[in-house]
Amino acid sequence: MPEAEVSKLGVEVKATIMDREAVRRALFRIAHEIIEHNQGVDNLALVGIRRRGVPLAARLKEIIKEIEGRDVPMGILDITLYRDDLSSRLEQPLVRSTAVPFTLDEIKVILVDDVLYTGRTIRAALDALMDLGRPQSIQLAVLVDRGHRELPIRADYVGKNVPTSRREVVAVRLDEFDGEDAVVIEEYGVLGGEVS
Amino acid sequence: MASIKRKDILSLREMDLAEMELILDTAESLREIIDRPIKKVPTLRGKSIITFFHEASTRTRTSFEMAAKYMSADTASIAASTSALVKGESLKDTALTLQAMGADCIVMRHGVSGSCHFLSRLVDAKVINAGDGTHEHPTQGLLDMYTIRKHKGHLDGLKIVIVGDVLHSRVARSDIWGLTKAGAEVSIAGPATLLPEGMREVGVKSHIHLEEALPGADVVYVLRLQRERQSKGLLPSLREYARLYCVNARRLSLAKPDALLMHPGPMNRGVEISSEVADGAQSLIVEQVTSGVAVRMAILYLLLGGASE
Numbered sequence: 001m002p003e004a005e006v007s008k009l010g011v012e013v014k015a016t017i018m019d020r021e022a023v024r025r026a027l028f029r030i031a032h033e034i035i036e037h038n039q040g041v042d043n044l045a046l047v048g049i050r051r052r053g054v055p056l057a058a059r060l061k062e063i064i065k066e067i068e069g070r071d072v073p074m075g076i077l078d079i080t081l082y083r084d085d086l087s088s089r090l091e092q093p094l095v096r097s098t099a100v101p102f103t104l105d106e107i108k109v110i111l112v113d114d115v116l117y118t119g120r121t122i123r124a125a126l127d128a129l130m131d132l133g134r135p136q137s138i139q140l141a142v143l144v145d146r147g148h149r150e151l152p153i154r155a156d157y158v159g160k161n162v163p164t165s166r167r168e169v170v171a172v173r174l175d176e177f178d179g180e181d182a183v184v185i186e187e188y189g190v191l192g193g194e195v196s
Numbered sequence: 197m198a199s200i201k202r203k204d205i206l207s208l209r210e211m212d213l214a215e216m217e218l219i220l221d222t223a224e225s226l227r228e229i230i231d232r233p234i235k236k237v238p239t240l241r242g243k244s245i246i247t248f249f250h251e252a253s254t255r256t257r258t259s260f261e262m263a264a265k266y267m268s269a270d271t272a273s274i275a276a277s278t279s280a281l282v283k284g285e286s287l288k289d290t291a292l293t294l295q296a297m298g299a300d301c302i303v304m305r306h307g308v309s310g311s312c313h314f315l316s317r318l319v320d321a322k323v324i325n326a327g328d329g330t331h332e333h334p335t336q337g338l339l340d341m342y343t344i345r346k347h348k349g350h351l352d353g354l355k356i357v358i359v360g361d362v363l364h365s366r367v368a369r370s371d372i373w374g375l376t377k378a379g380a381e382v383s384i385a386g387p388a389t390l391l392p393e394g395m396r397e398v399g400v401k402s403h404i405h406l407e408e409a410l411p412g413a414d415v416v417y418v419l420r421l422q423r424e425r426q427s428k429g430l431l432p433s434l435r436e437y438a439r440l441y442c443v444n445a446r447r448l449s450l451a452k453p454d455a456l457l458m459h460p461g462p463m464n465r466g467v468e469i470s471s472e473v474a475d476g477a478q479s480l481i482v483e484q485v486t487s488g489v490a491v492r493m494a495i496l497y498l499l500l501g502g503a504s505e
Contacts, residue, residue, distance in 0.1 A: 078225065081237040081267075081497075092502040094218075095494075097225040131234050 017162055017170075018183035023143065026159030027056070030141050031063040033157050034110055043136065045107045046074045049125050050096055052114035053077075055176040056143060060112060075100030077111075082124035104133030110157075114172035116142040119153035144183055146170045200498040204316040204323040207332040208373040216374060220342050222494035223487070229266055230489055240269035243500045246294050249305045249326070250276040255461055255485055256326050256336070260303050263492035269300075269500070287311065288318055295319045300500055304328075309366075322499045330364050335495060336460055337370030339488040341378060343480055344415055346487070347456055352379030357409045357451070359443055360419030360468050361390045363430075367460045368419055372400055385409035386419075386441060389430040406441055413451035418443050418459045418469045434467055444470035448478065456480050 018026065038044055041064060048057030054076050061074050078096045086092070111125055122140060129138060141157035146164045160183070164170060169186040173179075200215055208216065229235060245264045247257050257273065264271045274294075276282075281290060287306075294302055301322040304312055309329030316323040327333040345351055356375055362368045362384045375382050376399055383401040384391055391402050403409035410416065421437060431437050448457060457478045465471050474481060 081239040086239065086501055092498065095222050095225040095497065097228055099228070127238065131236065132232065 012187055014185045014187050016182055016184050018160060020181040023181045023183065026143060027059055028063055030157045030159060031060050031067060034141065035064060035068060038108055041068050041070050041072050043106065043108050044072050044110065045102065046072055046110050046112055047077050047100060047129065049111065049113045049121060050076060050078045051177065052172055052174055053112045055174050056114060057112040073102045077125055077128055079121060079124040079128050082128045084120060084124065100132055104129065104135045106136050109135045109138045110141055111138055112141045114143050115170050116145045116155050117148055119149045119151035122153050123151050143172055144170055205334055205495055205499065206312050206316060206323065206325045208334045208337045208370045209332065213377045216338060216341065219338055219491065219494050219498060220345060222498060223342050223490040226493045227490040230486060235266050236268060237266065238268045239497060240267040240500055243269040243300045244298055245269050245271050245301045245303065246299045247271065247273040247303045248294065251305050251307055253305060255488065256305065259488045260326065260492050263489050263496055267493055267496055269496065291315050291318050295321050324495065327366050329366065331366055332370045333366040334370050335492055336367050337374040339484060339491040340371050340458060341374050342491050343458065343484050343487045344456065348414060351375060354380045354414040355412050356380050356382045356415040356417060357413045358382065358384045358417045358419065359406060359441060360386050361421050362386055362419065363390045363392050364422045365419045371417065372398065383409055387431065387437065406447060407450060410447060410450035413455050415456045415458060416443060416448060416451050420460065420462060421464055421468045438467050442468060442470055443473060445472050448473050458484060
């Protein structure tokens with residue numbers, strides 16, 4: 001699940017694939033695509049997946065308000081309880097709260113995450129959303145699609161497609177958590193195992 | 197990333213503050229599930245939990261079972277009165293039988309203090325103490341801490357008065373261990389015959405006059421008068437107890453104006469607590485029950501959710 005906690009291990013940054021401006025432009029384009037595709041923002045809601053999907057969803061909400069002059073409801077989804085690897089991890093992930101303070105019934109949900117990789121996070125998020133209600137549709141927006149899917153899942157809105165090898169880590173850095181806006185590719189040295 | 201370091205939940209005496217806070221924080225995240233239209237998450241799918249109660253219980257056993265079901269675990273419950281124990285089977289043999297059926301976790305209530313520790317050494321399954329004799333009731337202690345923290349925002353520095361039969365109360369013991377570790381200032385009030393000795397050593401002040409204990413209290417915690425454990429003539433009469441120690445509106449008004457009123461249930465209305473305050477604005481008694489489900493969901497997740505070694 002895309003959260004690069006590995007930079008402490010002396011991981012090497014290979015390339016910066018998006019800088020602040022590129023992230024901003026990608027989010028603007030995605031916002032326009034969402035509005036166009038849904039013919040406005042009626043019955044639309046944004047749901048960010050913890051952690052980095054949350055600030056991305058919040059930014060999309062702001063941009064959509066700028067364009068359409070209307071507020072779109074936004075929720076936060078924690079998918080820990082729906083992970084498929086709980087029983088194989090010795091360290092349990094901390095459960096954080098889910099906050100979707102509106103009904104999802106008959107709503108077009110835009111699920112937002114930073115990186116689409118194996119698709120397992122999205123599978124968990126879909127299950128979590130279905131337990132909260134019956135949305136009319138669920139669409140997926142991601143900042144980066146790096147390939148290597150293990151499940152039949154695709155994104156509807158993509159900031160940037162980035163071909164990667166499994167040895168690489170795509171790290172999305174956002175002001176809210178990391179003090180900068182950028183997307184970088186890191187690679188493990190000899191220490192490396194595979195982390196999503 | 198965080199895990200709980202132990203196999204079993206047996207007492208708050210042996211648990212450190214960081215572990216208790218992890219449980220309370222996790223409960224805070226899980227609390228929202230109870231209000232959903234579809235109250236189920238798949239986290240503990242395929243785990244089996246057995247509740248094994250040798251004493252009467254409504255809320256604790258049901259609370260554990262609801263918590264387990266909300267997390268998608270499977271549950272079975274055994275009441276001692278309908279089990280093979282009445283045919284003379286020992287606790288040890290019963291425990292090994294439950295384990296042989298594949299129980300991942302046994303939640304036990306028993307009249308003998310220390311029985312859950314005994315059980316935990318016999319079985320590989322996780323053991324949760326749901327009340328053992330007059331020893332401890334750790335999940336009640338944690339749900340009380342959770343409820344107070346939710347209303348006051350913190351526990352450290354709070355003045356908490358526990359009223360009643362502290363001597364026989366496993367709830368009081370767990371509350372005292374948990375709350376004092378979290379930095380609260382705990383005192384107890386009740387008839388001298390129902391207050392245990394040695395409280396000063398754990399930093400707890402004892403009062404035999406309730407009116408002296410209450411001023412400045414942030415929380416008034418009323419214990420159930422355990423009539424089933426009162427055979428030794430420690431009390432002259434229920435009426436005299438009620439006259440001196442029943443928490444009513446007049447007495448509650450001696451505490452801080454925003455003091456919280458709590459009781460672990462089941463209540464003897466008119467004995468240790470009056471109906472007007474039990475159903476009043478300061479009462480958290482019903483909310484404690486909901487907190488109990490959230491805290492037990494957190495404990496089950498933290499004990500059973502991860503990989504086992």
